[in-house]
Amino acid sequence: xxxxxxxxxxxxxxxxxxxxxxxxxxxxxxxxxxxxxxxxxxxxxxxxxxxxxxxxxxxxxxxxxxxxxxxxxxxxxxxxxxxxxxxxxxxxxxxxxxxxxxxxxxxxxxxxxxxxxxxxxxxxxxxxxxxxxxxxxxxxxxxxxxxxxxxxxxxxxxxxxxxxxxxxxxxxxxxxxxxxxxxxxxxxxxxxxxxxxxxxxxxxxxxxxxxxxxxxxxxxxxxxxxxxxxxxxxxxxxxxxxxxxxxxxxxxxxxxxxxxxxxxxxxxxxxxxxxxxxxxxxxxxxxxxxxxxxxxxxxxxxxxxxxxxxxxxxxxxxxxxxxxxxxxxxxxxxxxxxxxxxxxxxxxxxxxxxxxxxxxxxxxxxxxxxxxxxxxxxxxxxxxxxxxxxxxxxxxxxxxxxxxxxxxxxxxxxxxxxxxxxxxxxxxxxxxxxxxxxxxxxxxxxxxxxxxxxxxxxxxxxxxxxxxxxxxxxxxxxxxxxxxxxxxxxxxxxxxxxxxxxxxxxxxxxxxxxxxxxxxxxxxxxxxxxxxxxxxxxxxxxxxxxxxxxxxxxx
Amino acid sequence: xxxxxxxxxxxxxxxxxxxxxxxxxxxxxxxxxxxxxxxxxxxxxxxxxxxxxxxxxxxxxxxxxxxxxxxxxxxxxxxxxxxxxxxxxxxxxxxxxxxxxxxxxxxxxxxxxxxxxxxxxxxxxxxxxxxxxxxxxxxxxxxxxxxxxxxxxxxxxxxxxxxxxxxxxxxxxxxxxxxxxxxxxxxxxxxxxxxxxxxxxxxxxxxxxxxxxxxxxxxxxxxxxxxxxxxxxxxxxxxxxxxxxxx
Ligand code: SF4
Ligand code: SF4
Ligand code: FES
Numbered sequence: 101x102x103x104x105x106x107x108x109x110x111x112x113x114x115x116x117x118x119x120x121x122x123x124x125x126x127x128x129x130x131x132x133x134x135x136x137x138x139x140x141x142x143x144x145x146x147x148x149x150x151x152x153x154x155x156x157x158x159x160x161x162x163x164x165x166x167x168x169x170x171x172x173x174x175x176x177x178x179x180x181x182x183x184x185x186x187x188x189x190x191x192x193x194x195x196x197x198x199x200x201x202x203x204x205x206x207x208x209x210x211x212x213x214x215x216x217x218x219x220x221x222x223x224x225x226x227x228x229x230x231x232x233x234x235x236x237x238x239x240x241x242x243x244x245x246x247x248x249x250x251x252x253x254x255x256x257x258x259x260x261x262x263x264x265x266x267x268x269x270x271x272x273x274x275x276x277x278x279x280x281x282x283x284x285x286x287x288x289x290x291x292x293x294x295x296x297x298x299x300x301x302x303x304x305x306x307x308x309x310x311x312x313x314x315x316x317x318x319x320x321x322x323x324x325x326x327x328x329x330x331x332x333x334x335x336x337x338x339x340x341x342x343x344x345x346x347x348x349x350x351x352x353x354x355x356x357x358x359x360x361x362x363x364x365x366x367x368x369x370x371x372x373x374x375x376x377x378x379x380x381x382x383x384x385x386x387x388x389x390x391x392x393x394x395x396x397x398x399x400x401x402x403x404x405x406x407x408x409x410x411x412x413x414x415x416x417x418x419x420x421x422x423x424x425x426x427x428x429x430x431x432x433x434x435x436x437x438x439x440x441x442x443x444x445x446x447x448x449x450x451x452x453x454x455x456x457x458x459x460x461x462x463x464x465x466x467x468x469x470x471x472x473x474x475x476x477x478x479x480x481x482x483x484x485x486x487x488x489x490x491x492x493x494x495x496x497x498x499x500x501x502x503x504x505x506x507x508x509x510x511x512x513x514x515x516x517x518x519x520x521x522x523x524x525x526x527x528x529x530x531x532x533x534x535x536x537x538x539x540x541x542x543x544x545x546x547x548x549x550x551x552x553x554x555x556x557x558x559x560x561x562x563x564x565x566x567x568x569x570x571x572x573x574x575x576x577x578x579x580x581x582x583x584x585x586x587x588x589x590x591x592x593x594x595x596x597x598x599x600x601x602x603x604x605x606x607x608x609x610x611x612x613x614x615x616x617x618x619x620x621x622x623x624x625x626x627x628x629x630x631x632x633x634x635x636x637x638x639x640x641x642x643x644x645x646x647x648x649x650x651x652x653x654x655x
Numbered sequence: 656x657x658x659x660x661x662x663x664x665x666x667x668x669x670x671x672x673x674x675x676x677x678x679x680x681x682x683x684x685x686x687x688x689x690x691x692x693x694x695x696x697x698x699x700x701x702x703x704x705x706x707x708x709x710x711x712x713x714x715x716x717x718x719x720x721x722x723x724x725x726x727x728x729x730x731x732x733x734x735x736x737x738x739x740x741x742x743x744x745x746x747x748x749x750x751x752x753x754x755x756x757x758x759x760x761x762x763x764x765x766x767x768x769x770x771x772x773x774x775x776x777x778x779x780x781x782x783x784x785x786x787x788x789x790x791x792x793x794x795x796x797x798x799x800x801x802x803x804x805x806x807x808x809x810x811x812x813x814x815x816x817x818x819x820x821x822x823x824x825x826x827x828x829x830x831x832x833x834x835x836x837x838x839x840x841x842x843x844x845x846x847x848x849x850x851x852x853x854x855x856x857x858x859x860x861x862x863x864x865x866x867x868x869x870x871x872x873x874x875x876x877x878x879x880x881x882x883x884x885x886x887x888x889x890x891x892x893x894x895x896x897x898x899x900x901x902x
Contacts, residue, residue, distance in 0.1 A: 235723050255881065256895065256896055260897075268884075289856045291825070291851055291854055309900065310902045326829065333766070399717060636706040637706060
């Protein structure tokens, strides 16, 4: 329930609703979208990335000298958990064709494609199989499937949304594979939202010029990922799943090929080695680094592990200066601060409103622009609504959706959202939600080409861990598509690679070299990465833990 | 330190100007985490309380938003014989709550070839014969943190009504709380998953538009357009982008 002092503002939202409804129904524009200059202006002034202190030069490694997101630079300029001396690499504990690091969407898709070609894989995952941001995507997956929407329109939307910084060949791959991914998933058993005659339901998302958002109610990610996981578990002979066993460093061979990795058993704290003919990084993003102190919509395990390992092995990163803040993270009640409120809400007609119940931005700008406009409305124009704990937010008017689409629509299309709020006495069919941008997505990552190859032979990357697909800003629904498109591509190309690859003598020398580079650059730090898990232990408890140290999960 | 400070109350979305609105004073509650008493904020979620008490979760935490089922929890309240179930990430603590997490449950999954089975009651019989042991006690429904009609979907599975199983189990997050309570030892969520896959693959009406688009892509219909776009200079691409028509 909203506190009493908000009732005046809530009343204004209710009052303006009828008029806004009439306008929305008429099909006339409800608010003018920004032009190029206006977008640039709001981004420069209000996007958190554009603050000077949000970036810091990295002093070592393949991107040396580049400005990266400060928290990322911190993570890269850190020690490894191990040194080469600790390991006898002549008799690896596991051997396989493809080592897949990460059990989210991209990893699962790759394992299935590899299995279909008779190629074996090991999936190493830090938590359980399927513990990933992929599980949490609510809104949908973009795919150009309607007659008025050729895939080239999707290309244009994605590249414009990414401020024309995307690697064109990756955007082509993304948009061109879209329809086939939709069909492939359905053949595996994904239940798409459809009309009775089979027509796929399509909705708008931020930055789309055509309706092309496919969905599975608001459990899109969960339905897709659970289907993939179930398929994986139908093939225990070919696919080995190692849970609570993250990879913490990559292995190279003497020719510089990637050749597997070092496993760490999160519970028994033992280390093991895996030799593989090809290696895939599918470790997802980094929301749990809480960049710039923001709350995050991300999974507990989203700590950017793959980035660090790949970087230490010599892989190039791309656009690691760019962070995505999702416009609509929840800010009230406090218990769900930062939680994702799907963009599909705005796709279905929900409107962002200020404290006076007025719409102040086109609801479907690309995410970075929309987020910046929210921040401007709250911080500069002082038109936000304060919460009891001192946060600030704007209204997201959901009851309008029921007016536009008929009663019961929210319960049918947004069951997860409805559930999330009704627990706290807020019925989103009757009352709006209070939102503010929340740390959501790693726009950049390890640079790949359209075959998901990196600059290290034998190392493939797909999904959020990769960089280049989305330029400096991803559109809604393109991440679910991304992990399917590029996950499948890794499955294909890594399998081809694995059948031909000859792995030489295994080595961890690069880890020692990186350590030396740290020293040579006079970088003094206690940090150890990958950090594997964030910690939310209160300060006073930590003080009493006399023998504990908080270097990730290292003790 | 490995991460920036992110203690109990994580730093909010930038907290700018402080206004007159007073934050209510912190009220505390006692909870028994696996039998041990801890004082925690009374408005915390169970997960928040466990972390507040000093645990770093390895199991029992995942999405932290109610989507992954990693955080299944059972609890009792004082003076109440009932066994309650909930998700640690979305359930609020109550004073003198006694809780244990059940981060994993041995729920067997049938292995099958999705291409070789049919959307029928025979498939259910073959893969999950225990479904027919259901005694309609409704315990599963009462245990479900998603408020799903679990018994109804199991009953629908017995009738071979795949569509209804799909529909009723759609929002299932595989937390396992129904299964641990079931006297017939059914693993409901895996039955639901099977039905969803059967429905999606075999029963859902096919999209003609999609088929048509796939045929177009096979004959590279858009290849030329793509070539053009890939050749277009950034400046011109920008122009095309900002002038494109919106549906
Ligand atoms: S049906 Fe069972 S497994 Fe699924 S959400 Fe409900 S209790 Fe959890
Ligand atoms: S708990 Fe088991 S036996 Fe009881 S209704 Fe549910 S499925 Fe049937
Ligand atoms: S942590 Fe995912 S459902 Fe609670």
